[in-house]
Amino acid sequence: MTAEPDIRFDRYYSYEEMTERLQALAARYPKLATLRSLARSFGGREVWVMEMTNPDTGPALDKPGYYIDAQIHAEEHATSATALYAIWHLLTNYGRDEEATRLLDTQVFYVLPRINPDGAELSLQPPYYNWCGNGRFMPGADRHAGLIPEDIDGDGFLVWMRVPDPKGEWKKSARNPDIMVQRAPGEEGGDYFRLYPEGTIRDFDGANVAIEKPFDGNMNRNFPTNWSPQEYGAGEHPLSEPEAAAMARFILDHPNICGMCAYHTHGGIIMRPSMTKPDSAMSARDITLYKEIGRVGTELTGYPTVSIYEDFTPDKTQVRRGGLMDWTYEEMGIISFGTELWDLEREAGVEKVGYYNLYPRNEEVQQKVYAYVREHMGEKAWRDWRPFHHPQLGAIEIGGMVNIWSYRNPPPALLEGIARANALFNLRHAAAAPHVKIDTLEVEPLGADLFKIRAVVANHGYLPTNLSDVAIANKAARPVEVALEVEGGEVVMNPAKVELGHLAGRNERLYPWSPWGQQWSAVAKPMEWLVRAEGPGAGVRVVARSQKGGVHRREVALG
């Protein structure tokens, strides 16, 4: 047996360091863990998936599956650490922790800790490009003209340029000149500035500093449902990016996946569907189960659970299109969350007033965040403003917040706590899966070599075997099937293979039964067969098969 791998959650691992640790975990736990490559990136890096289950309790595809992915967006480094934590927690706690043991015995986990290894590696090295996309484009090639981000003062960080300009919309705070506040309408008589990301201007006309939307890509807009080429980084066509295409293929090849979470930063919120519709246009039963599972998440992480459309889409005419969740829930009916890890403002003591806000914070909020960053996040997160002679803009200052190491990712000291809380939520979500079991299998001898066989098949899970109403509406949910196999005999009444339909979960029983409320569906269904058999070796086997709720087999001898 190999040694326990040295895995720490107080640092951000490079691709090579992460790969070594994944390989070491797979070597240390060869029975429970299988490491595979889904695809190769533009830069030739493998996109890893770790599959984890106890094979002694049945094949992986015969168990409810849970899918976690991370770092589809390059600069969201905390996500990869959180996915690695989920892998590490499950494997190292098998046989020690009741939940981890039960989950690996009865379910299977698929964890993709770094979907976008090229972009991640790029943004993990100085000057820490604010990079979303994969390796299709490189910095400088992701825009035609205008401002090109560049570490022009050579300090190893991309920060901000404040350019004196009497037309400017910014001014230095009177209390703290490190902070920039917006100039009010009608305000005159001060020293004003324009703020730009650090860089040089390609094809500068000497007047206007244009900034193009980059085409580095946003693979979370590259999925087929509601795809639109107008989205930032949507790609040339759905699944045009090799990493996204490999993810989609993987999800389609694992129809047992019944729950998912995609990790992102930042914001400290658990996001649920819909991406494109108000709650009033969603299935009420689906919303309720999202809220109930989300409530568990909020208890474990402190993060509120919010609708992407209702709470995270400031302009309802500009809904997000082509996201992974849109495809996996709105199309396939899989219960899908996306967690935005890490909330710098909450950590700095700022009261949360909204979930998506591009507007500048007021002076008081900025001061709290500034004080926190200076005290806890060091010079990697804050660069003092320094005078600089810009070849195109003249005398300016360069400095300010390093976005990627402040707002976008937590300080390494906080990483483990964030990773743990969020991974534990996803294990709890996984444990809400449907679980189909043959509760009873009875034989009644009727004489003349005839036997009545009665089986009761039930769903022991929180979720129904169809997972969601959307899955039924889209005909994505396969009915539970029960098959009778007879050894040394034959079935003489009722088909050997029966479709049971769907079995409800306990999710629809939120309160005692009431004629006014949600009416209950069956969680268990009986079936009977008549079998003729003779001889001492005769017996029957019943196999209950649910695409999402697993496969259960029971046998009984006849006579």
Ligand SMILES: [Zn+2]
């Ligand atoms: Zn993201």
